[in-house]
Amino acid sequence: MLKIINGEVFDPANNINGEVRDICIENGKIVSSVSGGRTINASGMVIMPGGVDMHAHIAGPKVNIARKMRPEDHRLDPQPRTPATRSGVGKTIPSTFTTGYRYAVMGYTTAFDAAVPPLVARHAHEEFMDIPVIDKGFLVLMGNNEFIMQQIAAGEREKLQHYVAWLLKATKGYAVKLVNPGGVELWKSGGNAHGLDEKVSGFGVTPRQIIQSLAEASMELHLPHSVHIHCNDLGIAGNWETTLETMKALDGRNGHLAHVQFHSYGGRPGGLFTSRVPELVEYVNSHPNLTIDVGQVLFGDTTSMTGDGPLAYMLHQISGRKWINVDVETEAGCGIVPVEYKDKNHVHTTQWAIGLEWFLMMQDPWRIALSTDHPNGASFITYPQIIRLLMDREYRRERLRKVNLKAIGKTTLPDQNREYSLYEIAIITRAAPARILGLVNKGHLGIGADADVTIYDKHDDKERMFACPRYVIKEGDVLVEEGYIRDETFGRTFYVSPCYDPAIENDIRDFFQRYYTVDFENYPVQLEHYLVRPQEIATKQ
DSSP states (O other): OEEEEEEEEEEGGGTEEEEEEEEEEETTEEESOOOSSEEEEOTTEEEEEOEEEEEEOOSSHHHHHHHHHOGGGGSOOSSOOSGGGSSSSOSSSOOHHHHHHHHHHTTEEEEEEEEEOGGGHHHHHHHHTTOOSOEEEEEEEOTTOHHHHHHHHHTOHHHHHHHHHHHHHHHTOOEEEEESTTHHHHHTTTOOOOSSOOOBTTTTBOHHHHHHHHHHHHHHTTOSSOEEEEOTTTTOTTTHHHHHHHHHHHTTSOEEEOSGGGGOEESOTTSOOEEOHHHHHHHHHTOTTEEEEOOOOOSEEEEEEESOHHHHHHHHHHHOOOOEEEEETTTEEEEEEEEEEOTTOHHHHHHHHHHHHHHHHOSOGGGEEOOOTBTTSSOGGGHHHHHHHHHOHHHHHHHHTTSOHHHHTTSSGGGOOOOOOHHHHHIIIIIHHHHHHTOTTSSOOSTTSBOOEEEEEOOSSHHHHHHSOSEEEETTEEEEETTEEOOOOOOOEEEOOOOOOTTHHHHHHHHHHHHOSSOGGGSSOOHHHHOSSEEEOOOOO
């Protein structure tokens, strides 16, 4: 039992905005009252739910390959700034163990991996077993799955829905992820998909059909999270038109657009980027079926890892740095390349500004989540820096003077005067990502919620404040105190198990016999062996 008294509570899901309240915890849940146990006096402190990172890359083969590829990333900063950066191995690609504790000491208690090919789901779960503290789950890559494209081409809508349900159940995954739909399949033979209506050779389907079909399947299966889309043409000047077409293609269907900063570029392919955030944010503001996370870029060295193989190759060609590409049988692919964002570089400054424009121009904070697409835009440990940029207008103006001024002059960022409040920060880092993911017990402090609580000392420097909470409580246990780990625990793995017609397995088995190197019987993940603390999130049947 635990009681937190006298703190200023920011709990947007329950319309609590800085009210002094007590938080009572028993058996890992928020309760109305407790008798006995420990009391924490939070006078003069800020209380929020535990942070929720809805889009990151923290587990699975691509992350492990990147760790092997970049030994230089494991040399720690000799002058670390916060507890989050001075423990464990790896700066932009931390080890599994380090990942859990770096999230925890920053006040985050839940994180989702955004892209796992079904064939390697077992590997991702094995790494989840080694990530301490945080609750987690992963999104399953389906946008270039050959069986799916066959069903779309044949007009087999019901068979497609049953296969999606089977795939989620077999992998113990959480939701449907699309990465450059159709484009990664074309990349396996040296091509790519530009726009939504280019045919995928061999299948006769288009990215538009893939997006619409899987958005509908996600809704018909009543998955807790809508289809999660990494649009075509990521990172290419002029891609804002493809992004807008993707939004329009959803046409009332629910959809989440990932790392939207990377998809908001004007200009011509091969040329300098310009910002087209005003046009895109206007559309999102007026279409409540859409949610987004930002994928904010920050300056410095990081690692790009993506299911978008042609994008990684493009980055390799631009930078000349080492590069790895992996094709995953009939399902997906990925590319990995080191990246350094430079504050005097025109393109990099434009990317940095575009992310901030999205945050500052989006009217409804409930439909936008803070992310860096870790580690693609920056490491997740930089979230406090982003929070300071959003909350402190004068600090933002100071940073504007130190970047490429010509690039900044072509954006609206110098004209943005908005400052986020603590209430709004609690929305975009906690309440909104939990709601977008459909995690009803996360992101708030109402009765019955998971007792994940972060307590911050108030400070004018919001980066310092959010980088080092006074206390972090996970399921009622005080795990972090004064910036140091005081206890050990392992979080849960969230997954879905939607119903499907068992007859679909005959078709899947036949497909495996013809195209897979893995036997059908060996493909599904065994719940009892690979999920230490499994928690099924219900879907409506």
